[in-house]
Amino acid sequence: MKQITVAIAGQPNVGKSTLFNLLTGSRVLVANWPGVTVEKHEGFTEYKGYRIRFVDLPGVYGLSALTLEERISRSYILSGEADVLVALVDSTIPERTLYLPVQILEMFKKVVIVFTKYDLAHKLGLHVNLQHLEKRLGVPVVAVSARSGLGVSFLLDKIIEVAEHGGRGDYLRVDYGELEPFINSIESKLSGCGALAGYPLRWLSVRLLEGDAELARVVSEKCGSKIYEEVEEIRGEAKRVVGSDLAAVASSKRFAFITSITSESIVRLRLQQPTRSGSIFYHPLVGPALSILIVLSIFILAFIINTGFPLNVILSALGYRELAEEVEALSLSNLMSTSLGWLQELARSHIANPVLASFISDGVIGGVASILIFLPLIFMVMLILSIVEDTGLLPRMAVGVSTLTSRIGLSGNALFPITISMGCNVPGVFGARASLSSGERLRQILTLPLIPCQARLIVLLALATALKTLGGWLLVFLGYLTAFASFAVLNYIFYKLSREKEPVPEMLLEIPALHRPLGRVVWWMTWNNVKHFIAKAGTIIFASSIIIWALVSLTPGLTYTEDASASIAASLSRFLAPAVYPFQITGGKAWIIVFGLLMGLIAKEVFISSVITVSGSPSFTDAISSIGLSDPQIVAVGVFITLYMPCLATISAIYSETRSLKLTLLSIVLSITVAYAASTAIYYLILVL
Amino acid sequence: MLTLDLAKPGSKVRIVNIDGKGWVQRLYQMGLLPGSIAEVVANYGVGPIVLRVMGSEVALGRGIARRIVVEEVKEG
Structure with a gap:
């Protein structure tokens, strides 16, 4: 079967993901562009005896090598790997979005131009004479609509035609x-x-x-x-x-060329302005309030589905204790851990060899479990984010909060990674790419791990149940408060230290029209991100689970033991017991907390199960009281766990994004320092009060 | 002539000059270059300024806006 390689290029928001999804369906490979951490999507389709391979180029406004994405797109086009380039134009804003296709035609001959959102443009009263455009640009021009699927097979026909018979004879000449x-x-x-x-x-x-x-x-x-x-x-x-600036002159000549074509081929019948809904977000007071309200309600909903919190707390406070337990029991993380516990039991009872049984149930199944535990939440967070992104709500929210975030040296775009980090720091660290300057991106990568993720919420909730007199809400509140406060303070310090020339981090963001999300595309974006998490973080989490299993199941003499308190990890924890002395946690059982903290590096919620296991207690509350922690100490441990160190998956994300061992170490040292400072301060504060 | 951060919301402006390096090319790509006409969608005196240029909305930080010299275009 003959193969054709087709690269898809378009400006952000022109509907590139939608078209790519329409053309390739679910058969998509996700990789990175060589040497960089920008994602590369590839998909395949078979059509009329051809195997067509689609390569999705990063969304760029032009090909000036201004950003990493532009450099990637440009060098890919120049490499000649693609047989055909599909260049996208947003039919609702054709003049602006033709800029990229024109630049492409100046350097590549085999091009098919696609007008996306064609049905929408029609509704706005905009009509395009495709034949005339074809004549002027010298390449096929096809109109498609993702909602109805209009034009897709016609596009595939044109791609094959151009691949077989060539596009333009020469490069497009713009009059400069x-x-x-x-x-x-x-x-x-x-x-x-x-x-x-x-x-x-x-x-x-x-x-x-x-x-x-x-x-x-x-x-x-x-x-x-x-x-x-x-x-x-x-x-x-x-x-x-x-x-004058030569680049400005060249750009304006390109736009003049575009206008000369479109004035002959595009007719606006009714002068209907696109709807202006959503400009409420631009108001300096309403904008941030509304944005934060949206983010909070989204995350409270996700929290409830995942852990039952805070609905269970509210219900039990209102006296509906049974209903609260019901909510908790039906939460995804509980359902997940119940079924995995059942599976581990099954493995333990059916494998005769105790070492193998322990390896399979605690090492392998336990390792898979710590990945799976994250999945429902990451899935939900990604789903919601895809919807917010696809509708055009996210950039409006970014504008809304930018007045607030600029105080700590972040642009409004930071809302995106901060929000994801509340679900899981790993995709949050990856989301720092949305920042405008490399300096801001670095500051985000270093500080985002301080934002409490769901795993830390689970630990805070467990610790809250062990409190004797203090209210559980206080612990959760203090955990989140110190985390966000440290995030803000550190960002402010870094921003001041970096002494950038710009007085405020600058925002430069296109805000696309609001529209209804397309189910298929939302699903596709969600699934892609979830797969990314499994591939990137999953393997590291799994491998470290196996290592941890060995540390917990082997004695320092390297023999197998079922008694975790005789393991290598336990000896190590006894050695490191002074780590919790600042909270005046001393005595024979202090090492159990250290052990929990060490294990919590795999994933913070492992703290709970490991403390239960080594203390030999039936429940977490019993375990904590057997260690003899006072309420202030429990709060201090809670705050410490929230901040002390990014989990292994996050550390690996930081490394893969910065590619610097030094910066990765810096983030670890930084978070440990912050954790000690904040938790000892809170400990003594509560003691004094 | 005034800088963009002082432009009144709802007004139409013509860009006269942009002073800057690197990021100005992004403005060019978005259709914001000397000679082009933009409508000020939002400018509350704090926070980003939102422009409508070539049919699409673009939010600009005030620092960027201060480096863009514009003149008001009277509707006629």
């Missing part, structure tokens, strides 16, 4: 007006350099004139510094003659 003489002289200099054979020379010349640093480097490497210096000379001359 006063820049033309300079473009021509650069081009003639470059044509003397054989190493550039195969490069679209005119495009290259325009880009060099615009001051493209990356391409300048390519030219000086391939053609030597002499040609490069000559090009720089022409550029200097152009600056003097034209007298």
Whole structure:
């Protein structure tokens, strides 16, 4: 079967994910672009005897190598790996979104242009003469609508046609007006350099004139510094003659070219403005209030489904104790741990060899369990985020909160990773990519692990049940309060230390029109992110579970033991017992808390089960009282657990995002320091009060 | 002539000059360049300024807006 490789390019919000999903269905491979952490999606479809491979290029506004995404897209297009490029135009804002396809046509010949959201544009009274556009651009122009599926098979036909018979004979020529003489002289200099054979020379010349640093480097490497210096000379001359920013002139010529085509081929019948709903978010008071309200209600709902909290607490406070227990029993995490406990029991009772039985039930099933425990929550968080993102609500919320977040050196875009981190820090750390500057991204990666995730909520709730006189809500409240306060303070300090030139972190964000989410796309985005979590974090969590099993099941003499208090981990914890002295937790059983903290590195909620196991108590409350913790100590431990160190999965996420051992270590040291400072302060504060 | 952060909400402005490096290219790509006309959708004196340019809304931080010189366009 003949294979065709098709790259899909489009600006953000033009409906690229939707089209990609429509074309490939669920057969999608997710990988990273070589050497970077930007996700690469690939999908396949079979059509009329062809196997078509679709590569989803990152959403970019242009191809100036301004961002990592633009560099990836540009070098992929230049690599020639794609047989055909599908360039997307948003039919509702055609002039703006034609900018990228025009840039592509200047450097690539086999292109199919797709007008997305065609039905929506029709409703707005916008009509496009596709044939005329085809004539002017020299490549097929196809209209599609994801909602109705209109135009998809026609698009596939055109892709095959272009792959087989070629697109344009030459590259698109945009009239650059006063820049033309300079473009021509650069081009003639470059044509003397054989190493550039195969490069679209005119495009290259325009880009060099615009001051493209990356391409300048390519030219000086391939053609030597002499040609490069000559090009720089022409550029200097152009600056003097034209007298304004050359990149601005080039961009405005491209837009002038676009307008010259669209004025002939696009008709607006009724002058219906797109709806302005959602501008309420721009209000400086209503915006943040509404945004935070939305985020909170979303997460409270997710919390209730996952752990029963806070509905169970509210119900029991109102006197409906039975109903509260019912809610808790039906929560996803409880259902999950019940069924996994049953499975572990089954393994233990059916495997004769005690070492193997323990390995299978505690190591393997336990390891799988610690991944699965996260799944429902991550799934829900991703689902909700996909909906908020797909409807266009998220960017509005980012604008809404930006006045607040800018105080601690973060742009409004930070709402996104902060919110996910409340579910799980791992996707939160990945979500820091939404930030505008690399400095802000780094600050987010280092501080996001302080945001309490669901696992830490579970530990806080368990500790709350062990309190004797203090109210459980106080512990949960203090845990979240100190976590968010440390997050804010650290960000503020880092921001001040980094001394960036910009007075406030800048927002530069397109806000797409609000629209109804498309079920298929939401599902697809959700599932993709969940798979990403399983692949990235799951393997690390699983491997470390096996290692932990060994530490807990083997004595220092490397013989198998069922008594965890005789294990390597226990000896290590006894050695590290002074770690909890700051909370005046001393005595023979202090090491159990240290043991729990060590185990909690796999995933924070493992603290609960490991403390129960080594103390030999039937329940967590019994375990805590057998260790003899006072209420202030329980609160201090709760706050400490919330902050003390990112779990292994988060640490691995930090490493894979920063690719720096130093920064990963910094985040660990940082969180331990913050944890000690905050929890000892709270401990003595409660003692004094 | 005024800087964009001072433009009145609801008004239409023509961009005269943008002063900056790097990020200005992103503005160009979004259709915000010298000569283009934008409508000020929101400007509350604090927080980002929202513009409508070429049919789509763009939120800009005030620091960016301060570096954009515009002139008001009278509707006629």
